[in-house]
Amino acid sequence: MESEQRGMVVVIDFLDNVATAVEDLKAGEEIRVCIAGRDTLLRIAQDVPFGHKVAIAPIPKGREVIKYGEPIGTSVTDIRLGEHVHVHNMVSNRGRGDLPMGVQEEQL
Amino acid sequence: MDIWGYRRPDGRAGIRNHVLILSTIVCANEVADRIFRSVEGVVPVVHPHGCGQLGVDFEQTKRTLVGVALNPNVASVLVVGLGCEKMEAKMVAGEIAAGGKPVETLVIQEAGGTSKAVRQGIDLAEKLVRQARAVPLAPISMEELVLGLECGGSDTTSGLAGNPAVGVASDMLLADGGTVILSETAEIIGAEHLLARRAVSGEVAQELLAIVRSAEGDAVRMGVDLRGTQPSPGNIAGGLTTIEEKSLGCLRKAGTGQVQGILKYAQAPPGKGLYVMDTPGQDVESVTGMVAGGCQLVLFTTGRGTPVGCPIAPVIKITGNPRTFETMEENMDINAGTIIRGEETIDQVGKRIYDLMRAVAGGQLTKAEVLKHYEFAITRIGPSI
Structure with a gap:
């Protein structure tokens, strides 16, 4: 399940649509990344700081963001390949007391 | 030995x-x-x-x-x-x-x-x-150890490096016949289905799901987004976006062991193997709960860096973030940042952590002990009256 690799980003699971940057990534640079078992060249669309996530597949608005092969939340905008994925374009689906009552009860 | x-x-x-x-x-x-x-x-x-x-x-x-x-x-x-x-x-x-x-x-x-x-x-x-x-020195064995697992000041390197390496060390102690406690219930939210599958019985799985539901319910009843504190502002700056992401990383501390039971805060495990203690995500309260439950040693992972220790149990500090190891080396016992730099494997670092556990159990001081970090906090479940 785990692909340990040297390089600029780490992809944890075949199902993941985000990778974690282990260097500061600069907009416009092209990096090598192993996506679903295939060595692919990924063009970085925006600066992505060390430790932050970058989309390794297009993620349309309202879709699950997948890391560790598991959903970690939902996109709130269309996220393009190579974009920074963080609090500005995705939300958590858990512990959401700020959502209307019906939605909360569904969660619990 | x-x-x-x-x-x-x-x-x-x-x-x-x-x-x-x-x-x-x-x-x-x-x-x-x-x-x-x-x-x-x-x-x-x-x-x-x-x-x-x-x-x-x-x-x-x-x-x-x-x-x-x-x-x-x-x-x-x-x-x-x-x-x-x-x-x-x-x-x-x-x-x-x-x-x-x-x-x-x-x-x-x-x-x-x-x-x-x-x-x-x-x-x-x-x-x-x-x-x-x-009091004379006496021979004791690794199987008598009760190990507490904690993470604090996490970032995305915790889930990639620090926590999986601790998971390897945790599995090695379980193989010795020892006991391990995973804590911080809020940091299971979003990963509870994976941990529940590892429960020894359906009852234990249900108990686990119940404590996670209760922790999540506390946030929901306050009418706020849990993200106000989970992940914390520092977690978010470090690249962690949601509690689900943080939890999936946190869970890796507990290796692959089977969950034997769920403990109340400060409750001693009734047997050997892996247990989950219902503690808050506040690090010092969580460590205190496990130490009150009899844990003699704590493995504590961090990404952003944290200095905290404990008056009773040695705390071994492990960071998956190579930059944090450089900036806070005074407080860090193990650099697991070698994993994301491709210099060591998760198994190699896990083995190093296990070896250090043995040395610390035999008397070697941790950095938190040398610095006399004696943080202590008890979690409250009612207001002062």
Whole structure:
């Protein structure tokens, strides 16, 4: 399940649509990344700081963001390949007391 | 292979030989602290509780204070109280004595005020230190260890490097026949389905899901997004976006072991193997709960870097972030950042962590011990009245 690799980003699971940057990534640079078992060249669309996530597949608005092969939340905008994925374009689906009552009860 | 430790009267194995100065009430903290600062070879427990507490909240605080005193790393205890509090010093000392541990009691109102209490306390503490020095080293084994798992100041390197390496060390201790406690219920939210599949029975799986639901319900009932605190602002700056992402990373500390049961805060595990303790995501409260449950050693991963320790149990600090190891090396025992730099594998670092655990169990000091980090905090389940 785990692909340990040297390089600029780490992809944890075949199902993941985000990778974690282990260097500061600069907009416009092209990096090598192993996506679903295939060595692919990924063009970085925006600066992505060390430790932050970058989309390794297009993620349309309202879709699950997948890391560790598991959903970690939902996109709130269309996220393009190579974009920074963080609090500005995705939300958590858990512990959401700020959502209307019906939605909360569904969660619990 | 055996390591050298201390055999306690109740049969349990300690890896430290502390004399504990235990305040039972906020009003006795200053006196307890002055005794601690005046005597070589003692550790302090001070806290803002002990009065105005009722019901399950009072019981939990008492269970925690008695639990840390009975931790096998403690040779003996000086209980310091005021004299009029709900958490009566003599009652606490009585429960500690019933557990088979040498204990002395100091009550400030009976001693005649601050200065007299401090002088009497110093005499009592020095006597306890002399007695503790006479406790002989004894062979103990890794299977007697109860290991606490904690993460704090996480970032995305925690889930990629620090936590999986701790998972390897945790599995190695379980293979020795030891005991491991995973804590921080809020940091299971979003990963509970994976952990529930590893439960020894359907009942244990249901109990696990129930404590996670309850932790999530606390946030939901406050009418706020859990993201106000989970992930924390520092977690978010470090690249963690949601609690689900944080939890999936946190869970890796617990390796691949089967979950034997769910423990209440400060409850001792009833058997060997992997347990989950229901603690909050606040690191010091969580570590305190596990140590009150008898854990002698803590593996603590961090991404952003945190200095905290514990008065009773050595805390081994592991960072998956190579930059943090460089900036906070004074506080970090293990650099797991070699994993994301491609210099070591997860298994190699896990083995290094296990080897350091053995050395620390045999007496080697952790960085938090050298720096005398004695943080202590008890989680509350009711307001002061």
